[in-house]
Amino acid sequence: MSTSTTDAVYPRPVLGQMPPYAAGKPPAVIEGLTAYKLSSNENPFGPVPAVVDVIRRYAESGQTCRYPETTCSALRGRIGETFGVEPDDVVAGAGSLGALMQIISTFAGAGEDGQKDEVIFAWRSFEAYPIVVRAAGAQDVQVPLTADHRHDLKAMTAAITDRTRVILLCTPNNPTGPSLSTAEVEGFLATVPPHIMVVIDEAYIEFNRASDAVDGVDVYRRYPNVVVLRTFSKAHGLANLRVGYSISRPEITQYLRVMATPFAVSSLAEQAAMASLDHLDEVQERVQRVVDERERVVASLRELGFEVPQSEGNFFWLPLGERTPELVDTAGSQALSVRGFGTEGARVSVGEVEANDRLLRMMSEFGVR
Structure with missing residues (x-):
C-alpha cells in the first residue's frame, strides 16, 4: 500500500494491517436443488408475524423520509422492562457489531504517550474483533483457544499488561460454539483489575442450553466494569435491520453516547425489535426449533465419527484442518454454502430441516479420514 504524498491520496497505514471481513457467501445455484445458505448464522425461520406486520405498516406510513429518534428511547425502555435493567444503562447500535464499535472507539486507541492500548480476546473468535480494534488505533492481543475450542481464561489473565483497556469474551463463542459458565466468568473477573473493561458478547445467548451458562445481565449488575452485548440479528431474525445494544453502568454509558453514531438504528428497526420483544414466546x-435441529445434526455427525465441539449457538464447528477447503467445495456442489476458515475448520449454520438432511448425507459421503 503506497504512502506517497506526491501522487495520490492514501489511507491511514493501519489499513494495511487489517484483515478483511469475509461475510458468508450465498450458495451456488445447482439445477434440481434448492439452495441453502448455511454460512452466516441467520435464523432460517425469520422474524415472528408481528414483526412482519410492523414492516408492512412502516412501508405504507411514508416515514422513510424522516430521521429516527437518536437515542432509541422507546426500545431502550422496552429492553429495560424485558430484562429488568434501567433504560439509561442501554445504548443501541447497528447490530451488536455497531455497539461493539462504539465501545472500542470510546475506550481503546492510542494513549497520550502515543502507545497503543491493548484489547484481549480469544482466538479464533468473532472475526470482526481484530478489525474493530485496529481501526480504533489499538492493539489486539489474541489468546489461542484451548484444545477443546474454549476460551483459555488463565492465559487471558496472563496476557493482561499495564496497556490493557478492554477484554472481550464471546459466549457462545463464534465460530467454535462452546459457552462460558457463571463460575468461569466470575473466577476470571476476580483476576481482572477493576479499571479494565470486560465485554461479554452474547449475540447467541438465546440458543444457549448449558445449565451453568453465564448470564451477562446478571454479571453486569454486580461488576461495574462489565458491559453486555446483545443483538436482534440472530434469534429474532432481524439481521438485515441492524439493531443491537449494549448494557452497562451509567458511568460507562455516558461516554458511549458521546461516541454513538447518530441515527444508526432506523425507526423501522426500533419498531420491529420492540414488536419482537412483545412476542418473546x-x-x-422458533429458537427451540433451531436448537432441536442443532442437537439432531451434531449427534448425527458425531455418530459418523466427526469431532464436533459442544455448540450453544445456532451453528456448529467442524475442525477439519487441511480438509476445510475440500468441505467448502463439496458443500457448494450440493447447493449449500458453509463458512470455511482457511485450513482451521468450517462453521456450519443450522438451517431448514431439508438443508440439514442434505448436509448429513453429504458428510456421510465426505467421511472421516
Whole structure:
C-alpha cells in the first residue's frame, strides 16, 4: 500500500494491517436443488408475524423520509422492562457489531504517550474483533483457544499488561460454539483489575442450553466494569435491520453516547425489535426449533465419527484442518454454502430441516479420514 504524498491520496497505514471481513457467501445455484445458505448464522425461520406486520405498516406510513429518534428511547425502555435493567444503562447500535464499535472507539486507541492500548480476546473468535480494534488505533492481543475450542481464561489473565483497556469474551463463542459458565466468568473477573473493561458478547445467548451458562445481565449488575452485548440479528431474525445494544453502568454509558453514531438504528428497526420483544414466546418457539435441529445434526455427525465441539449457538464447528477447503467445495456442489476458515475448520449454520438432511448425507459421503 503506497504512502506517497506526491501522487495520490492514501489511507491511514493501519489499513494495511487489517484483515478483511469475509461475510458468508450465498450458495451456488445447482439445477434440481434448492439452495441453502448455511454460512452466516441467520435464523432460517425469520422474524415472528408481528414483526412482519410492523414492516408492512412502516412501508405504507411514508416515514422513510424522516430521521429516527437518536437515542432509541422507546426500545431502550422496552429492553429495560424485558430484562429488568434501567433504560439509561442501554445504548443501541447497528447490530451488536455497531455497539461493539462504539465501545472500542470510546475506550481503546492510542494513549497520550502515543502507545497503543491493548484489547484481549480469544482466538479464533468473532472475526470482526481484530478489525474493530485496529481501526480504533489499538492493539489486539489474541489468546489461542484451548484444545477443546474454549476460551483459555488463565492465559487471558496472563496476557493482561499495564496497556490493557478492554477484554472481550464471546459466549457462545463464534465460530467454535462452546459457552462460558457463571463460575468461569466470575473466577476470571476476580483476576481482572477493576479499571479494565470486560465485554461479554452474547449475540447467541438465546440458543444457549448449558445449565451453568453465564448470564451477562446478571454479571453486569454486580461488576461495574462489565458491559453486555446483545443483538436482534440472530434469534429474532432481524439481521438485515441492524439493531443491537449494549448494557452497562451509567458511568460507562455516558461516554458511549458521546461516541454513538447518530441515527444508526432506523425507526423501522426500533419498531420491529420492540414488536419482537412483545412476542418473546413466539421467538422462543422458533429458537427451540433451531436448537432441536442443532442437537439432531451434531449427534448425527458425531455418530459418523466427526469431532464436533459442544455448540450453544445456532451453528456448529467442524475442525477439519487441511480438509476445510475440500468441505467448502463439496458443500457448494450440493447447493449449500458453509463458512470455511482457511485450513482451521468450517462453521456450519443450522438451517431448514431439508438443508440439514442434505448436509448429513453429504458428510456421510465426505467421511472421516
